[in-house]
Each structure stands twice: as structure tokens, then as C-alpha cells.
Amino acid sequence: MATNLSDFDSGGRQIILHRDSRHGTTKTQNGHSLPISDACPLSQGLPMTDEHGALERLHTTTSGPRQDGRIWLNTYPVVDRIVRDFTLAVLQRLENRDRFQAWLEFECRRQNNLFLGITPSDRYETGPWNQAGQCGEYVLHALAINGETRLAVRDAFMVYVVKLLDLAAQPDGFDPTPLEAEIARLSNALLGRSEQP
Structure with missing residues (x-):
């Protein structure tokens, strides 16, 4: 089953995610594929919803130092x-x-x-x-x-x-x-x- 989810980033820009549970992936509007299994600790112990899934991937897809040093x-x-x-x-x-x-x-x-x-x-x-x-x-x-x-x-x-x-x-x-x-x-x-x- 495929669903489209949207959220907003910290800059107020809308992020649209396309979740396809048949293939176990989520694609961002930029075409980046993310595995659905990437779990954010936020949802552990909570029932999963599409909104939680979108927040999980937005929250965890980037970590560590950035190229600009931040x-x-x-x-x-x-x-x-x-x-x-x-x-x-x-x-x-x-x-x-x-x-x-x-x-x-x-x-x-x-x-x-x-x-x-x-x-x-x-x-x-x-x-x-x-x-x-x-x-x-x-x-x-x-x-x-x-x-x-x-x-x-x-x-x-x-x-x-x-x-x-x-x-x-x-x-x-x-x-x-x-x-x-x-x-x-x-x-x-x-x-x-x-x-x-």
C-alpha cells in the first residue's frame, strides 16, 4: 500500500514523503529512498501511524557533522x-x-x-x-x-x-x-x- 505524507521542516518548507509498504521504502520529494525500518526512538513503544513514520524518517535521516561543521x-x-x-x-x-x-x-x-x-x-x-x-x-x-x-x-x-x-x-x-x-x-x-x- 502506498501513501503520501507531508510535514514541514524547521524552515517551514513542506516535505512530502511517499511510503510504499510493499517495497519497504519511503521516498522523499527529492527522490531519496529510505527504508521503512529506520526507526526513531520517538515511536518505540507507541503504535505506528503514517504521521509517526514520517516524523521518524525526518528526525533520523541525517546525523553527525555536516559539511559546514555544524x-x-x-x-x-x-x-x-x-x-x-x-x-x-x-x-x-x-x-x-x-x-x-x-x-x-x-x-x-x-x-x-x-x-x-x-x-x-x-x-x-x-x-x-x-x-x-x-x-x-x-x-x-x-x-x-x-x-x-x-x-x-x-x-x-x-x-x-x-x-x-x-x-x-x-x-x-x-x-x-x-x-x-x-x-x-x-x-x-x-x-x-x-x-x-
């Missing part, structure tokens, strides 16, 4: 590194508590703008997943946060910092094991994943 913001190692760098910056900033709250608000807002594709990045390339209605909606659901989708990533990083500070203030000393679980949880939510890499 890196796609759609793989676990990339997002994990961003969360770990943020964690280190938070722990280093704790010594200057006078300006910590203002810095934290700025950094969480910056992460929100990056992951929701609000502000273009010189270092990272975003895709259709990086929108409030996609990533933002999933982050709120996955992390059980009650908030607005347009600020979902900001709120997720704020909740993460509260957990980080609780772990850092343990009287028995710092145990990195729970922190690893929190890093994985946030990274997976930002990617639309429900499981560990």
Missing part, C-alpha cells in the same frame, strides 16, 4: 555532551551564589532556544523535531512537568538543576550513580526517547 542535534552522544557540559557549568557556578540564579535562568533559556529551534545556532543544526509542538510537548510528558510547550526545555533544565543540587548536598558525599540516571533521563527526553541508548 552538528545535527538529533543523536544521544551530542545531547548527552550538552547536558554534561551544562552540569559541569552549574557545579562550577555554585561558588558564586550571588549571580547564580540570573546565570541559571539565562542558561536554561538558552538551552530552550537551542532545543526548540527558536534561535539559530552556529554549532548545532536542528530539524523538524526541534519545535515546541514536538520536542517541547514530549519533554513535558516524559518528565511529568506541568508547563507551556514553548518553555518546556527551560523548565526541564530547571527541574534537572534542582535534582542536581539535591544530589550535590547529600551529607554522605556525592554519589554519581543517581546523577547518571538523571542525565540519561533528560537527554532521552530531549531526543524523544523512552529508553537508555
Whole structure:
């Protein structure tokens, strides 16, 4: 059975996919064939629909560095590194508590703008997943946060910092094991994943 699906990329351009389940392929409007079996972690555990299938292929067909040096913001190692760098910056900033709250608000807002594709990045390339209605909606659901989708990533990083500070203030000393679980949880939510890499 063949179906045509459409979606929009981050630039607002319409993407049309032609899905042919008899041949196990999906063709983009540019004629690129993609195997239907290419699965995005977003849909694992969810019933497949044609819309999910279109989003899967749009979300996962390009990864890694681009020719212009920018890196796609759609793989676990990339997002994990961003969360770990943020964690280190938070722990280093704790010594200057006078300006910590203002810095934290700025950094969480910056992460929100990056992951929701609000502000273009010189270092990272975003895709259709990086929108409030996609990533933002999933982050709120996955992390059980009650908030607005347009600020979902900001709120997720704020909740993460509260957990980080609780772990850092343990009287028995710092145990990195729970922190690893929190890093994985946030990274997976930002990617639309429900499981560990």
C-alpha cells in the first residue's frame, strides 16, 4: 500500500514523503529512498501511524557533522555532551551564589532556544523535531512537568538543576550513580526517547 505524507521542516518548507509498504521504502520529494525500518526512538513503544513514520524518517535521516561543521542535534552522544557540559557549568557556578540564579535562568533559556529551534545556532543544526509542538510537548510528558510547550526545555533544565543540587548536598558525599540516571533521563527526553541508548 502506498501513501503520501507531508510535514514541514524547521524552515517551514513542506516535505512530502511517499511510503510504499510493499517495497519497504519511503521516498522523499527529492527522490531519496529510505527504508521503512529506520526507526526513531520517538515511536518505540507507541503504535505506528503514517504521521509517526514520517516524523521518524525526518528526525533520523541525517546525523553527525555536516559539511559546514555544524552538528545535527538529533543523536544521544551530542545531547548527552550538552547536558554534561551544562552540569559541569552549574557545579562550577555554585561558588558564586550571588549571580547564580540570573546565570541559571539565562542558561536554561538558552538551552530552550537551542532545543526548540527558536534561535539559530552556529554549532548545532536542528530539524523538524526541534519545535515546541514536538520536542517541547514530549519533554513535558516524559518528565511529568506541568508547563507551556514553548518553555518546556527551560523548565526541564530547571527541574534537572534542582535534582542536581539535591544530589550535590547529600551529607554522605556525592554519589554519581543517581546523577547518571538523571542525565540519561533528560537527554532521552530531549531526543524523544523512552529508553537508555
